[in-house]
Amino acid sequence: MVTLLRRSLCPVRRLRGRPRPAADVPHRTASHAGPGLLYPDHIPTSLLQKTLLAAGSAAMALYNPYRHDMVAVLGETTGRHTLKALRDQMRRDPEGAQILQERPRIALSTLDLGKLQSLPEGTFGRQYLRFLDVNRVSPDTRAPTRFVDDEELAYVIQRYREVHDMLHTLLGMPTNILGEIVVKWFEAVQTGLPMCLLGALFGPLRLSAQSLQVLVSELIPWAVQNGCRAPCLLNVYYERRWEQPLLALREELGITPPPVEL
Template identity: 65%
Template structure:
């Protein structure tokens, strides 16, 4: 039983609205002593403001305390293992457990000229910012053309990525959002589809690159969902993904919006992605 009174009422409503399926199976009760008072409590006005009205730092941000993050982490980790296709739960897990990794990624970006420019300008990869028709007219083999081909074949769009909600730092939230939005670009560069096998390979690459706990979780437990035949392919593809992730420069330091006309082959070489095994995925 989850005790509703442990969470501030406004936070409870926000969390349930954000991830309703996470809480749908829980039962809870109200504790009158924890209900928000009708009138403002007495005391330090600044402290009261921090307690009663947490400030959203960016669009979609939901402020949470340590206990709330622990509950979200535990619930989303369970759901991610139970159903690896639950991208919403994987997203929540990454936001509530990845603070240290996000800080490390921000540091890598700030120390790289191209990465620092991305942090400053904060570009977004979304349908409203992409000239899809121009990409379709690019020659085969160019990054923009192959990216659109990936989206078409796998029936996905960059707008299907959830916005970041639970990262309590505006710049770290952008780093998390940037990682989320370049995920499909990693599929394109690695030549991996959105099947479970393809996701496992990409997650191993990203786990080495980012150190994000959610990537490590998917990389380790993903193969458990694969058949024996596909696990044989994992044995060949994962070492390549790990070597490529170790060899490549930080993938968040690439201003992909300026590389659409570059060939995939030359971009792979520039980043440091090793030639892939000749295995049909």
């Protein structure tokens, strides 16, 4: 399986030498990419190649859930129909449609860290910045989309990746394995993406008995209820909500505090 995955990823190795676009440059049209490419990082693949990539990345992601590159490949090669549904939800929502039109990106180059730091305590922007600091994570670690053969859908999954830390902030979940599984359950209900379902179902296999009990009895029911109750969170223009109190944003979206503190 690993050998097949390596063979399928040959185009990735050939393209590694190409300069990557700045993080704040949105996906647009093929005119910004090379010949035959739909966007700068696009790697065209056949159905067979996608199948091999999906199988290999799924195996690697199950073996090591922290292989975010493999999780990313899995999402891109298995989620086309779901991405279409998410895109259509965004088109029907005024805020979501504006996001699709303007294509904002979330990266250190697009964030005004000074402004976020100056916001009052309790605001969404200040809490998001605290999340990044406490968990020692950066928005720049999100992999660029490569294997989605539709420019608009490529942006949708890129947006999903880049708002992942916003969901952690809204849900009050850390980046340890238990917190990530809880967020995956929420995302699975919200998006239906196969990679989210896979992480939600198989991620708990790596937990201790005590953590598993808390997850099953309290955190999964909470995540599922909130995921069902909240509107599609891809339709939230987070960059325009920095000054909104976190509690008010949670109330607007129907998100309740977690039952236990992790």
